[in-house]
Each structure stands twice: as structure tokens, then as C-alpha cells.
Amino acid sequence: MTSSGDQETRRDSAGSPIPEPAAGGGVGGGAAPAPVDPGPGRWLRVLAGVDEQLLSYVPTERARYTALGGVVLGTAVIAAFSMWNALVAVTGGAHVLILLPVLVWALFVLNLDRWLVSSSAGTQWRRRASVLLPRLLVAIFFGFVIAEPLVLRIFGTAIEQHIRDDRAEQLRTLTAKLTACNPVPGQPADQPAERPAEGCLEYVISFPATPAGVTDQLTALRTAAADLDRQIAADSAELEELNEKARRECAGDSGPGFTGRVGEGPNCRRLRGEADRFAASHPIAQDKVRLTGMQQRIALLEGEVRQGNESFEQVRDERIEERVAQMRSHHGAIGMLERFQALHELINANPVLFVTTWLIRIFFILIDCLPVLVKLFNGATAYDRLVDERVNSAIRIYSRATRGAEVSILEELNVRQYEAESAARQERDRIDLNARIHAADIQAGLDRAVDKLANDLRRGAREGNRPGADGRTTYPHLNGSRVGSDG
Incomplete structure (x- = not known):
């Protein structure tokens, strides 16, 4: 079926024009064709693929096909709005250049719906169904394509907030990972002194210098000082005990191991000799001097470690901030894929949102399928019967013209x-x-x-x-x- 702008004059086998049915030969009791409607409804009917000259024989059908053309135009407008939202989400903002693909998409959907509607004219139900059902499947597919950006637009606020929260959580996780996998050497005991053994391969940061050498030296010196301190304490306690025994023996104290006689007797001299020999073999005073030097050295190293740790921590924090800033720079504008992923996560977390989303999708799919559905449920109209008549007439004329041309060619071939x-x-x-x-x-x-x-x-x-x-x-x-x- 062709529109009024696409109509061609039908001709017979001799090439002569075939006139339209004369007045009184139309549908509806012999009424003559009505004048062509020059109003704006004509342009809407063009969108439905209507032949105005043929429709003039049934002018009562004009309102029906004007409304059908309006439905076709409405689906194209919704498709354009959907493409606009999709491109804004992809490009990160509205631009004048977006109008070109939006217009192309709208014209494509408009022409597709026009084809779906105009190619299903006729009165034979089986043929109409065989034509309309595949076209309905095509319309459903395009409905999904058109509906999805609109669904994203409707839930845009929740989707964008979810994406921002997810990005912030990613930054926090990255910061925590980098901090745990790059600990400060020699930090307090309540903090982890070493990075985790697993999951740190991609989070390890390289540093030009670390205070690990001074920290190891300080740890070794602290261990040695602690050992020396324990040795001094043990030697001092044992010497004190030997001196106490000699004093008590010389003072004449009684008890197990003591003679009870006052004065420097053999036992008194023996015990004093043992104390003197122990003091000579265990230089407690020199050990104390050495411990004092070690403690002073420990204090100096602790200062160096503090300064080194502060410098290391500052460099580490700067490197961590660089990694975090790098991830933050990759976020950029919220894209279409992120929106789909966020919508999927929101739907999985909220059954009510799942049902609502599918209801909205089905709503927009039905809107996009309206031209085909209207044509399907509209039934065969008087205009459809005229289309059948014209098609059948054209077929008969073409068949007869073809047979005549065939006979002429065969006769010519026979003569030759x-x-x-x-x-x-x-x-x-x-x-x-x-x-x-x-x-x-x-x-x-x-x-x-x-x-x-x-x-x-x-x-x-x-x-x-x-x-x-x-x-x-x-x-x-x-x-x-x-x-x-x-x-």
C-alpha cells in the first residue's frame, strides 16, 4: 500500500492509464469519492501509509487512520526521548550534536512503525496474522531497546546515589588495602607490624628508602640491653645474697649454715672470699656502665626511627593518595554500563523495585507496540477491503499484461x-x-x-x-x- 505522495498511475498491457472507479462505483451505496482532505490530519495519515485517493472513497475511515498516524508519531517521539537519555548518559551531558543521532533514530523508528502498519492492510485474517505477528515480535524487541533508557531515567536518582556510594566504598577499600599492605616499620604493638601475606601483590608500594635498617638495629640493641639488664639484676641479686651470708656469719647470727660465733672466723672469711671472688668474676659496675651506654644509644636510635617513620609514613600517605586519586580520576562521568549494573544490584536487593521496574518496562514496550496492536485489534476496515480490491485488480491486470506480452514474444520468436x-x-x-x-x-x-x-x-x-x-x-x-x- 502506498501513500498519496507515493501513488503511481496504473496502466494496462497496452500502456494506457487505468482510471479510478467512476462516481457511483465506490463503496457505500454508490457514493462518489469525497474531496481530498488538505488539513493537518492528512500528514498524520501519511505516517500510517494511507493512500488518500483510495481513502476518499470511504471518508468515514479518515478519523481512524488519523489516530493511527498519531500513534505512530507518538512512538517515534518516545523513541527519540529514549535515545536522548541514553546518549546523555553515555556522553556525560547534553550537547547539540546529540540531536543528530536522536533525529536519525526517531526517523528510523517512525519509518519502521509506518512499514509495520502499512504492510498489514487487507481483509484476510490468516494473511494479516502471518504478517502482523512477526512484526509484533520486532516491535517488542524494539520496545525493550527503547524502554531500558527510560527505566534508567525514572530511577536515575537512586541509581546515581548507589553508584556514588559504591565508588566511595571502592576508594575506602583501596586506602585500607594500601595502608595494610605497606605498614610503617617499628610501629606500636597494637598495630600490625607486617603486611598480610595474601592479597597484597597489587597493593605493594615501592619506596626509595625505608627506616627498616635503623629499626632492625634498634630492635637488636633493645634485645641486647634487655639481656644485659637481666644479667646485671641476677648478678646483683646473687652478690647481695653472698654478702648477706658473710655479714650474718661474721655477726654471729644463728641458723642453718651459720656457726653462731661472732668475729672473723674461718666461715666468715670463707663467705667473704666467695663474695669477693664473685664480684671479681662478675663486673656488675662495668655492665651497668655498658647498659647505660646502650640505653643512650637506644634513645638516639628511637629518635632516628621516629623521624624515619614519620618521613616514611608521609611518603606512604602521599603514594596512597596518588593511587586513590588515580582510581578517582578513572571514575569520571557515570556511564550507561554502570547504570545498568547499579540498577541490577538495586533490583536484587529490593523485590518491590524488581516488580516496579518490569511494570514500567512492559508499559513502554506496549506503547512501542501500539501501532501494530491497534492495527491487529482494529480488524478489517472498509479501506482494507478497497486495498484488497486494488491489489487483486493490479494482480489481474499484471497477469493479463504478462500473458499478452508472453504471447507476443512467443509469436515473434515463432516468426523468427x-x-x-x-x-x-x-x-x-x-x-x-x-x-x-x-x-x-x-x-x-x-x-x-x-x-x-x-x-x-x-x-x-x-x-x-x-x-x-x-x-x-x-x-x-x-x-x-x-x-x-x-x-
């Missing part, structure tokens, strides 16, 4: 074949004639030669035949040849 056969026969006759003429010429020449030979023979007979020595007759007129027989 007869001409070719006649020319072939004439050529064969000419060749036969030439062959007979040539055979006659040969026969005439042969007859002349025979006649001449006969004449020569007769003349020789008259002149006399002379027998040769071999008994054969010689004929002088034949150059002495012997062609005769014996005597």
Missing part, C-alpha cells in the same frame, strides 16, 4: 524461427542446385571426351589399321599407341 528455417531451406536448395550444376558440367565434359574418342576411333578405322609385330593393332591417329587386340 520460421524465417530462420526458410532461410536454411533456401540455402540448402541453392547448395543442391550448385552441386547438380557442377555434376552436370562434369558429365557433359565426360560425354564430350567420349564422343571425341569415338570419333577418333571411327576415323582410324577408316584410315586402316596396322597390326604390329606383337600381334596387336596399331592406330596411327593415337600416336602409335596399341590399344587393339590380337589380329
